[in-house]
Amino acid sequence: xxxxxTYREAAGVTVVDIGGRxxxxxxSALLRKTVRELLEExxxxxxxxxxxVDYIDSSGIGELVSAYMGVKNRGGSLKLLHLTKKVHDLxxxxxxxxxxxxxxxxxxALRSYR
Amino acid sequence: MSEDSKHLEITLETQVESxxxxxxxxxxxxxxxxFGEDDCYRIGMSVREGVINAFHYGNEERPEKKIHLAxxxxxxxxxxxxxxxxxxxxxxxxxxxxxEENLLSTSGRGIFLxxxxxxxxxVVPGRTGGAEIIMSKKLPLSGNPGTNGKSGQGAAPKxxx
Numbered sequence: 001x002x003x004x005x006t007y008r009e010a011a012g013v014t015v016v017d018i019g020g021r022x023x024x025x026x027x028s029a030l031l032r033k034t035v036r037e038l039l040e041e042x043x044x045x046x047x048x049x050x051x052x053v054d055y056i057d058s059s060g061i062g063e064l065v066s067a068y069m070g071v072k073n074r075g076g077s078l079k080l081l082h083l084t085k086k087v088h089d090l091x092x093x094x095x096x097x098x099x100x101x102x103x104x105x106x107x108x109a110l111r112s113y114r
Numbered sequence: 115m116s117e118d119s120k121h122l123e124i125t126l127e128t129q130v131e132s133x134x135x136x137x138x139x140x141x142x143x144x145x146x147x148x149f150g151e152d153d154c155y156r157i158g159m160s161v162r163e164g165v166i167n168a169f170h171y172g173n174e175e176r177p178e179k180k181i182h183l184a185x186x187x188x189x190x191x192x193x194x195x196x197x198x199x200x201x202x203x204x205x206x207x208x209x210x211x212x213x214e215e216n217l218l219s220t221s222g223r224g225i226f227l228x229x230x231x232x233x234x235x236x237v238v239p240g241r242t243g244g245a246e247i248i249m250s251k252k253l254p255l256s257g258n259p260g261t262n263g264k265s266g267q268g269a270a271p272k273x274x275x
Contacts, residue, residue: 023134023162057163057166066220
């Protein structure tokens with residue numbers, strides 16, 4: 001799966017569709033760059049759609065936490081959508097399920113920002 | 115090492131690309147050894163984390179230093195050694211990433227993941243003066259792939275991107 005990150009607007013929320021592996025190097029850098037650009041555009045309500053992310057390592061986890069904190073520090077909110085099993089299990093193992101708001105349905109996720 | 119064991123060694127450059135290279139190499143060995151999809155994922159992730167640790171913390175991303183990766187395949191387990199050329203470290207000094215105060219840390223989960231995913235894990239002083247991570251995974255019982263996810267051909271973990 002090719003590494004990619006595109007974003008779209010939905011109900012006042014920026015939905016970022018990410019694909020590929022979020023790992024040390026390109027994957028982590030792409031996530032960092034994307035979130036930084038969104039914050040520069042004052043987009044602080046962000047939903048990361050991880051449906052096409054089937055692999056994250058510790059660097060990717062760190063980048064997710066960094067993105068979460070960066071958005072939160074700007075008064076916004078970053079939530080996660082459509083976790084694959086591996087990513088779900090990894091967040092559970094690292095107890096980050098207690099930190100991130102995670103959704104399996106996009107409409108429910110969008111409503112949660114209201 | 116007995117006659118039934120196989121040994122493979124590779125010296126890697128201290129660069130990001132070495133992480134993927136090490137993962138791919140170990141995955142091939144793990145698949146050939148009969149590990150199922152789930153265990154291959156755990157082994158691959160642990161090798162990634164071991165090499166990331168050597169790259170970032172051990173060798174401090176200094177390109178003149180090397181990362182030494184070795185695999186031993188014995189009749190009952192796969193043993194992985196990752197040796198850096200740093201100053202070594204004490205596992206007791208590694209913060210618990212599950213502690214409340216560390217949950218939002220942007221780093222420090224690699225050791226935890228290796229411990230969680232492998233059957234045995236230790237860090238010892240290496241011959242280079244750096245740290246040597248030694249971790250192992252028991253081989254699946256032959257004819258009993260049900261406890262180990264899919265096995266054999268077609269069970270290769272995805273290698274996209």
